[in-house]
Amino acid sequence: MTYVISISNEKGGVAKTTTALSLGAALAENGKKILLIDLDPQANLTLATGLEPGKLERTISNVLLESEPLLNVACSTSIPNVDIVPANSSMEHTEQTLPVHINYTQRLRNMLRAAEPLPHQYVLIDCPPSLGAVTFNALMASHLLVIPTQAEYFSAYALRDMMTAIRQVRAQGNPALAYRILITMLDQRNRTHRDIREQLERTFGVGLFKTVIEIDTKLRESPILGLPITLYRPASRGALQYRSLAEELIQYVEANKEAA
Numbered sequence: 001m002t003y004v005i006s007i008s009n010e011k012g013g014v015a016k017t018t019t020a021l022s023l024g025a026a027l028a029e030n031g032k033k034i035l036l037i038d039l040d041p042q043a044n045l046t047l048a049t050g051l052e053p054g055k056l057e058r059t060i061s062n063v064l065l066e067s068e069p070l071l072n073v074a075c076s077t078s079i080p081n082v083d084i085v086p087a088n089s090s091m092e093h094t095e096q097t098l099p100v101h102i103n104y105t106q107r108l109r110n111m112l113r114a115a116e117p118l119p120h121q122y123v124l125i126d127c128p129p130s131l132g133a134v135t136f137n138a139l140m141a142s143h144l145l146v147i148p149t150q151a152e153y154f155s156a157y158a159l160r161d162m163m164t165a166i167r168q169v170r171a172q173g174n175p176a177l178a179y180r181i182l183i184t185m186l187d188q189r190n191r192t193h194r195d196i197r198e199q200l201e202r203t204f205g206v207g208l209f210k211t212v213i214e215i216d217t218k219l220r221e222s223p224i225l226g227l228p229i230t231l232y233r234p235a236s237r238g239a240l241q242y243r244s245l246a247e248e249l250i251q252y253v254e255a256n257k258e259a260a
Helices: 016-029 044-048 060-066 091-100 104-114 133-141 153-157 159-172 191-207 217-225 237-255
Strands: 003-007 034-038 082-085 122-126 144-150 178-184
Touching: 003 016, 003 133, 016 034, 016 044, 016 082, 016 122, 016 144, 016 178, 016 217, 016 237, 034 044, 044 217, 060 091, 060 104, 091 104, 091 133, 104 133, 133 159, 144 153, 144 159, 153 159, 153 191, 159 178, 178 191, 217 237
Parallel strands: 003 122, 003 144, 034 082, 034 122, 144 178
Antiparallel strands: none
16 A cells, blocks of 8 residues: 655745655665655755756646646656656646635545555655645645654744644545654754754654754755755765654554554
8 A cells, every 4th residue: 555645834944845855765765665746836856856847748737737647747766766746836826726626625635546556655745835725635645744843933833733734634534644743953952942842742742753853964965966865975864864764654654554
């Protein structure tokens, strides 16, 4: 069975795309075949895999608006065992026009089902930094929502809106949607970061990944070169932490297979 994971937070700048790219690569190192789906009109994930959004003939927009088969749009990447359904700026139009379709919140879920059985064990969806029609499509299609968040006040505060969105999605047709919060860009030397991390642990408990992603300049450099951190600097702190996250995620999925 293919396990579908959305990576979303309406607060931007929380390492959402970095997480999609590097977690996908780390999962692939564990022998998993990965399909990335870029839903962000900025197309940063598409760029980070070495594709040029402006030169693409077909994107995820064709899947959502025209029912183009998902695998017809998927592209291979230079990352072993990782494919991507890319995006470009047409996603802005998709966000605006998607709600005119009947059952528009189900479009992505239906297209994923139509593609079954997928050759991929995991689908990782990089969502735009908003809670609009496109993001709701992703959440309706997902088994798990990963919420990257910085250990900073405004980022942590945005979790309220994410919890509201989870309740709405569960009520509207995906009652089994689970979530896990991932603390990113953590500076262990920063007292505020440490305090907010402790507060998040008290508030969300097992809803937090045990793995945290600490601040690392190599994580900022790697997407520019079209590489995940695990290939760009395999021995770096960021690479080790994303590998740890992949292992923790695999254990979680194995333990919750029946619920999926």
